[in-house]
Amino acid sequence: MDWTTLLRLPSTILLALAVIALLFTLAQLLALRARLASRQRLAAALRTLLLLAGFALTLLLAGMGWSLRGYRLLAEETPVVDIDARILSPQRWALTLHWPDGSARQVEVAGDAWRVEAVVLKWKLPALLAGLPPLYRLDRLSGRYDDAQQEAQAPRTVIGFNQAGIYDLPRWMPGVDTVFGSGAFLPLVDEGHYSVSLMRTGALVARPDEATERRLAQPFGG
Template identity: 60%
Template sequence: MNWNELLRLPSTLLAILAAVVLFIALVQLVAARQRLHERRHFAVAGHTLLLVVFIVLGVGIAGMALSLRGYRFLDEEAPVVQLDSQILAPQRWVVTVTWPDTATRKFMLAGDDFRIEAIVLKWKLPAMLAGLPPLYRLDRISGRFDDANEEMNGPRTVIDFGQAGPLDLLDLRKQFPRWLPEVDTVFGSGAYLPLVDGGHYSVSLMRTGALVARPDDATAQRIGQPLGG
């Protein structure tokens, strides 16, 4: 992952800030030990107090970084992933997902379409006025059948992207809503398109939170062909 992609992750920025704060705490520890050797007890107490404050602050920021693992800042239109599909058998597909940092994963899907979903988090007015952008993370990808009966009775293929951290912000907001007063809304956004053999799709997220899936020109032509064409 390049630095441009890393800096789009709020967890990265918070981790850097936590490291800086904990480094300052380490400086206070060294200073406290020096003052102790000099028998300057009042200065020792001051440095010890600052040490405790910076440790608590650093651990708190590190916890926030863990809760935001997998989330990214939402720009005017953020590219999310690229998808490539290959057919294995009727209504059976292998889908390769490529992230902007070139990381890839392959999934097996059943159905006629793919559906991809994301979690979007927006802030209340004070945070918005301060320029804090919305956040998002990919949630899951699944296969979708065009026929409702097949959708009910056919094999379900749902894959969790597994991008949530151990203290995911979404879970924390559900359990402790009063702890996160600046979080305005958390909602899901999804998009689906028909799967074709050799298909290539780009998925992006608008600043409004709408997830948009687009086929390239060749894929769009194949989608428009009648079955068996």
């Protein structure tokens, strides 16, 4: 990850601001000690107020940065994950997940289709006008049966991504308009390849490649 990408991460920016606020707080603490030593009570009271304000700001920025760990910035359409499918047995599949950073993960799901879900955070109007994009984090991947009755009775598989920070959802943050879930699913075929991306609107989009699309168009998925 280059510095440009790193600086675009919301948690990195907030934690960097928290460090600056902490340095300001420490400077006020040293100034307060000097004013107390010289018995400048009025100046000491002012430094105390600045110290408390700096400490509160440090906690706020650090808490916001920590809570946004795992969230990503949304461009017009941001690649989320690529999925390769291989059949193991009827309604049993091995999936290989390829992340944009080059890492990969292998999982198994049961069903006729896969479904991926994300949590999306959108800002209120002032932040949107300032150009602040929505944020997202992946939540889970699951198998899905075509038949609703089988979905209710057959074994289900759910894989969590555990990308959230210490707080579940930062609804308390200033400027947050709404936090909602977005999901997409596609049928599974052997040797299928799929791409998942997230639009700026917060909609999760899943697309098969050309070969997979041809197989999906054939009876019973080719």
